[in-house]
Amino acid sequence: MINRTLTPELNEIDQIDFIKPSIFDISSSVKLYSMCEVPNQTSRLDLYFNAGTILGDIGTASFVNSLLLSGTNTKTSIEINNEMDSLGAFFESSVSNENALVSIYALKENMLAVLSILKDAIENVAFLEHEVIELVNDRKQKFRIGMEKVSYLAQRSFQQKLFNHPIYGRIAEESDFENVSISTLKRFHKDNYLHGLTKVVLIGAFSTDEIDEVIDMTGNWAMDALPTFDEKCQNEPSKTHVNKEQAVQTAIRVGRMLFNKKDPDFIDFQILNTILGDYFGSRLMTNIREDKGYTYGIGTMVAELTEMGYFLVATEVGSDKKDATLHEIQFEFNRLQTELVSEDELQLVKNYMLGQLLKSADGPYAMMDLFLHVEPFNIGLEYYNQCIESINKITPERIKELAIKYLNWDKMTIVTAG
């Protein structure tokens, strides 16, 4: 019989290989990043545009993004979708504050054919009236459904108070959908897509000739100079409740403006963030879910923009547990500020984070995504070696110091909805 009470011996992760993508010039400022070491037939193409929600009137960026395949003067949206589907391709598009992203997932053999359909669709999109009206109606419906969700209500209010800024903090109302004008959409499209390409990402076993074709097809959209983002936001420390009748749960958001990878405290703060709320065994999960059973889940994160970042705690709890949960979140902040993390807990978090880093570097898709997480900040992959070094050498004292510096309850924007 084996002794099951003894833990098997552990091996440490000493090294992770980070593989850099190949870089090609589309223009003097716009690059194509390519990862060719793909052992199968899959491929992905990402096109980044300077067409985020901070540009234009409220709603415009998101409408244009959703209408990219809505038809040209010679092809209907049905025909475009049919052509792309016939090549087995999956299309995705999304907008964030500072970017718009268009992605294609397809087999490598079909990617160039899909791109040529996509290029025609985006270049010649006609913003046909019936397509715009259909989208406005769909959006209104989605908006009304969203307004029935406590998580959505909390997120909206949180975004306002967190960014506390006329552009970054603005949120759409249903009436905004009424005011969409086709000429505004057309102008935004021309300015920010046809002259707005900022980056191309290609994953798949493509030859140099094929990469050149991608460059040729996308080159005329490239921006002359990449955009800069200068705004800095300061959150409004406050406590807000959004009422929602008959909700059986309350959504909670607690957070503040912080920094991104450019800040020297960023990596160490990530370790603190993990301890507090970013893994299954975190302080908040252990306390609020596994000890008290107030919630199905609670988590923390640091989100990044080009020149800023923010820290966030998010959860949904039983309606009668709102105050108790806020109390426990504050309690966990205080505990990190006043007590040193034990060596055991810190060792566990170190090992866990190194394991996660190993996983994030596994395979060409994961590797490219790691690269894309540092590229916007003009940081290279050596960042991840710094992470390994910082994780290995961080001390309980340093964690406490960062908690005192950044987890001050009075600096937090607190929103509840329920």
Next chain:
Amino acid sequence: MIHFERYILKNGLTLLFHKDTTTPLAVVNTLFDVGARDESEEKTGFAHLFEHLMFGGSVNIPDFDAPLQMAGGESNAFTSNDITNYYDVLPKTNIETALWLESDRMLSLAFTDKSLEVQRNVVIEEFKQRYLNQPYGDVWLELRPLAYTKHPYKWATIGKEIKHIEEAKMEDVKAFFKKHYCPANAILCIAGNFEFEEIKALVEKWYGDIPAGIKPARILDAEPIQEEYREKTIERAVPTDAFYYAFKMPERRNELYYIADLLSDALGRDKSARLYVSLKKEQQLTAEIGAYITGSMDDGLLIISGKLNEGVSFEQLDSALWKELESFKQAEISEAELKRMMNKLRTSREFEEQGLLNRAMNLCHFELLGDANGINEEHQIYEAIQPSHIQETAMHILKKTNCSLLKVKAISNDK
């Protein structure tokens, strides 16, 4: 081609091994052949509650997650109406930690009162978060008992009602473990850069002495053939009317299952599918519409669901939908339409097979169906499907007497 080896331990545990030399990670996936369909009608939601308890410490190890995290790994699980699946992903050099933890919880649990009490609350919050506090969240709680009258698919994995979870007792938990969590009822798949002999030896070391137990016989109430159209309307404080047409379709092991899968793709997988083009784009009746299958082991459902546009009535939608389904049954789909669906399937499969965890999970799933090698044969079944097969299946499935319709009528939230 996904290669694998198989080895069956004396206690009945099936081991599958999949070698991948390109990754520094290992996956340990354990499928237990138990799901919500194995519950009794008076104690539903139990398979899923039990999944939560599997993380509450085992007989020799007080905490499951912490040692795995210490080894750089992480773990999660899911329960469906058919199966319960647990997985660990960790650096390959620490694989033994996962085997130590997984084998100990297969041997026996700690069964602490605290764990039961807390996980009952956690699951109740999960019930609220996913099913009660979301617009349209309770649709499956209503649709299942409409579509199924006898078979245990008539309740959802989360359970029929919160009360069943509140009433779960320690003796139920222990009995459930004893009956379903034995080696003979499990399929273990290990994937990573290892040698098969090395894995066999490790698995023998950690799992070999777990008592065999008896694989429980599964005798479920068969669902009688549906012979009448069913319809139910519920009123909810949601912004928009929504519809769910549920058609009975063949069980997972039936060849017709694959044809029904393609049928659902043709009707509503993507933006070039029949219903999307006709009812949304051309007739402007719906804001959303799609079709999919539940993929269940026993008789499943093909679902057509969506949301109405403002000003459109359920009756308008109903007549337009049936007209579209009738015309679909009248003529075979074109070769081009079939090819489009096959191309989409192929892309999805290639992407899915990229992930080590997906491969390990799918191998276990196919082994449960009868043979893990099914993972390599499935595409041949799809490729043999002709337009005439889809038409025949459509005629068989898409008829009123085989349909249960749930309508969610939007009413104002104001009192």
